[in-house]
Amino acid sequence: MPICDSSSYSSSSSSSTKIWILHSLAVGVAAAVAIGTHAYLFYRRSGKFRSRVVGIIPARFASSRFEGKPLVHILGKPMIQRTWERAKMAKSLDHVVVATDDDKIAECCRGFGADVVMTSESCRNGTERCNEALQKLGKQYDVVVNIQGDEPLIEPEIIDGIVEALQTAPDAVFSTAVTSLKAEDAFDPNRVKCVVDNNDYAIYFSRGLIPYNK
Numbered sequence: 001m002p003i004c005d006s007s008s009y010s011s012s013s014s015s016s017t018k019i020w021i022l023h024s025l026a027v028g029v030a031a032a033v034a035i036g037t038h039a040y041l042f043y044r045r046s047g048k049f050r051s052r053v054v055g056i057i058p059a060r061f062a063s064s065r066f067e068g069k070p071l072v073h074i075l076g077k078p079m080i081q082r083t084w085e086r087a088k089m090a091k092s093l094d095h096v097v098v099a100t101d102d103d104k105i106a107e108c109c110r111g112f113g114a115d116v117v118m119t120s121e122s123c124r125n126g127t128e129r130c131n132e133a134l135q136k137l138g139k140q141y142d143v144v145v146n147i148q149g150d151e152p153l154i155e156p157e158i159i160d161g162i163v164e165a166l167q168t169a170p171d172a173v174f175s176t177a178v179t180s181l182k183a184e185d186a187f188d189p190n191r192v193k194c195v196v197d198n199n200d201y202a203i204y205f206s207r208g209l210i211p212y213n214k
Helices: 038-046 079-088 103-111 126-137 156-167
Strands: 018-022 030-034 053-059 095-100 115-118 143-147 174-176 178-180 193-196 202-206
Touching: 053 079, 053 126, 079 095, 079 103, 079 156, 095 103, 095 126, 103 115, 115 126, 126 143, 143 156, 156 174
Parallel strands: 053 095, 053 143, 095 115
Antiparallel strands: 018 178, 018 193, 030 143, 030 174, 193 202
């Protein structure tokens, strides 16, 4: 798993770097963020580093491309339910919640047993929705995992992998899932590319092929 820290965005390059592509269109199927600098001190005292982990699934009804997508049924279950069920299988998550601004989605999620946090309609993206939900939860977490609501086939091992990446790297503040670049995806701007070093630390991301001649 690639790991990002304050030194990860170097503009230098070498023959040892590798090009990867994010699993999903923009930020991957899941991304984990470490909260605060207190976590390492907690680890030094207790032996548990970034052990408190929450998974947040942002979901909205009003989508310009596919309105109501979270509620679309896949083999008898809403997409958001299948995503939630897969996320619940991740061993690293202490708590999984759905963050939404829509009453229909909230009612549906509560119906199959999910915890729901209502968020503002003004959230511009899933990251802002996750942040608002985190504040409303009112609990202290070391790692927050942003799980895309339209990933009904997400593998729990991917979630566990990005959490483990943060738990084993004290200097990292962010991790995300990537996979090898396929030739047919090289020039697709909807496939975000990532260059990592030999330690799997991300150097930079781009929608264009890397390197790219502007």
